[in-house]
Amino acid sequence: MWIPGYMPIELLLIITLVAFIYVGVNYLLTKMGKRIPAFPQAILLWLGAYSIFKFVLFPPIPSALLYTFMGLVTLVVFLFISSTEKGWTEFKRPILNTVMAVNPMYKGIRTVSFVVLPLLIGYGTYDFYLPKFDEPIDLRTVHPAPPASVTVRGTNFTLQTAQNPFRVDDNGKYLPVGQESKYFKMNPFDPNAPQYMKNVRDGGAIFFQNCHFCHGDNLNGRGMFAFAFVPIPANFADPGTIAQLQETFVFWRISKGGPGLPRESAPWASAMPPWEEHLTTDEIWKVNMFEYWHTEFFPRTWD
């Protein structure tokens, strides 16, 4: 496809063509006994050059270059107009007429160019330099309402009723939330530790393989990569995060990560990975155990 002005030679052709048309039209008008006065002609030339640089030239030139070119064009047009005494007098006439306001029409033009134009330019400059502040972005919802249920690796979990299968007491039965405090001070490396503590230890291994880079080895959100991210990783040691959340909410967040956040959590560029792509649901439940054990928080319950 032929793109006007794409090659320097094409630009040259276009300018030559425009010049020919310009000279031709002028010639014809002179033949018919008419001619365009010097002042409008100068404006026409100037606007023509501007349109070529601005709209025809491709790829577009930077505005600094455009201004330089237009400065040169102004000079050339000026030289061209003032090259003959007649042309120069003709060019000056409307300007002098305006300054002296020879008749009501010129009086109007004078008012416009000496009052309205400076005011407009003044306002434009003021507006250009006025510091502009974006309106504050919406506050994001850090803990949005969770979905009713999530499907993780093909299994559907209803968040209101799902239970952490590794939250078990010494008899292997489900341990109601709030009754695990007796495990808080136990040693997870004790070979005779109860099942609960073995699950915590598994969770710890998962945490230190996957999460501590961001969430920190103290679980305080100060991992070695933490400050590369906005928002920074959640601080589990702070009562404002997992201590406020149900276990299933945390399960949902670990499984789906930042990409799984609902719209009300935007604007949001959470770096939290969707762990369902790397961990089994069992591993997610176990790392969940570890986070609560380590921080000695109880998960929130639905009632």
Ligand code: HEC
């Ligand atoms: C690449 C860094 C990164 C890694 C690795 C990472 N997280 Fe996160 N995590 C984040 C960020 C950032 C947030 C805060 C934004 C958000 O809630 O999505 C977060 C938030 C969370 C939350 C939500 C806490 C809340 O208060 O809502 C949980 C739970 C969580 N991470 C658990 C984990 C677990 C478990 C792992 C390891 C399996 C892990 N994260 C690994 C970056 C990471």
